[in-house]
Amino acid sequence: MPKRVFDSGSGGERLIALLLVGGVVLLVWAWLATFYPDYILPSPGAVARRALELFRQGGLFAVHFRTTLAEAFFGFLLGAGAALPLSYLLVRHPRLDRLVTPVVVAIQAIPIVSLAPLMVIWFGFGLTSKILIAALTAFFPVLTNGVVGLRGTDPRLKEMFSIMGAGKREIFFKLEVPSALPVLFGGFRIGLTLSVIGAVVGEFSGAGRGLGYLVYFARGTFDTALIFVALLALAVMGVGFYLLVSWLETVVMPWRKDMDR
């Protein structure tokens, strides 16, 4: 078969490309780092040593990474878990939609950064406040995608279902939900990424652990290498979540595997 111009290539080719890009970035970084002191731009080696040090102390993964991971993940579950039923209700009851949507939009207009201190005051320095902040950030994209997805059913298909004698329940589960899935997953993807940001913002406003706390703490001591360690760990978490959603998509929607998107 002839190759397409923008073929993403096989798994092996992609890995080689990834390693190449990663290598170039590291080289440029190392070269730039020779011009600056460590507290401005630490070298890759210094960052790796700092990461190893923290890892040996048992803090990086056991405490900070795990804390932020739990906050983001459970925050997402809570936010999406609340958003999905609400999107169903909004689609089903237009009157509720007119009542609730302005409130939802108003809350969404408040920057999460300014909401976070309030959450910390109300729910303390522990996990709860961070989970709630992450849930709030994940809530809106899942809600809007849920509404758009459930409203997006092809009306001709709905008509066909009713000609075939389908009831409301069957139309919902066998038509509306499956046809909304691609859009819903788009919402999950955005929501899960945003929940990491929510968790970090929450940790900035007051926490004793977590990758966001690590950045906050390292800033105070000019431990720039530590900031880099935390940022890299956050990037790894983001990529991990992205891959998780992608994998789930292929499991839940096998028909989309070779579909042109």
Added chain:
Amino acid sequence: MGAVIEVNDVTLAFSPHCPPELDAVNLVVHEGEFLCLVGPSGCGKSTLLRLVAGVLTPDRGEVKVFGERKPHNWSRLSVVPQDSLLLPWRKVIDNVVLPLELNSRRGDRTAWKAQAREALRLVNLYGVEDKYPHQLSGGMRQRVALARALVSKAEVLLLDEPFAALDALTRSQLHLEMMRIRRQTPFTGLMVTHNIFEAVFLADRVVVMGEKPGRILGEVKIGLPYPRALKLMSTPEFAALVGAVQELLAKGWCGEDA
């Protein structure tokens, strides 16, 4: 031959400011008959089909299927839509099973699948059961839609321009298939089309509609014996019947003096 579909003096307007979509339309389709509705776009032929399917209710007049008004017995009536309307998340076999699944609250899935396989054989589709719709060509998708309409052994088939989106050769191929399928499992057919040749080739009777308001201009009986071969299309008899339909259409556009 009893009447299966009866449309009595039906008027329907979507808005009071426009000419009615359908104005005092009368139509009868008899048992085992294949009737084609031909007319310009906007003459309400698809609307008429949706009225018969029971998804629309007339402003005046009545629509009866098997002598009853709505609600119909769904298992006796099925629809072949314009662009197949298969569910992209279901494999071919599960798309064909769909009407059986929606019609009965509980049932035996293996029996349904056997029935679906039979329907796929009837439309000459082999080895595609486990494929998804997007992996099939347009002609094959339309065959699947046909199989889905036939799977519940419906007595009435409503076809809404089922071949309009296909290329000319695939269309001819499916015309012949339609004829064979009708021989194998007789049904009453009501088909909407833009294509006069298709209508004359397939139908027992062609009903011509006019627009603004949507109304019936007249009908042409097609007395040609079945099975019909493609070369029938180049005979003078066929041309004369096509001419008769064209004359009716022209009457709708230019008035009685055309």
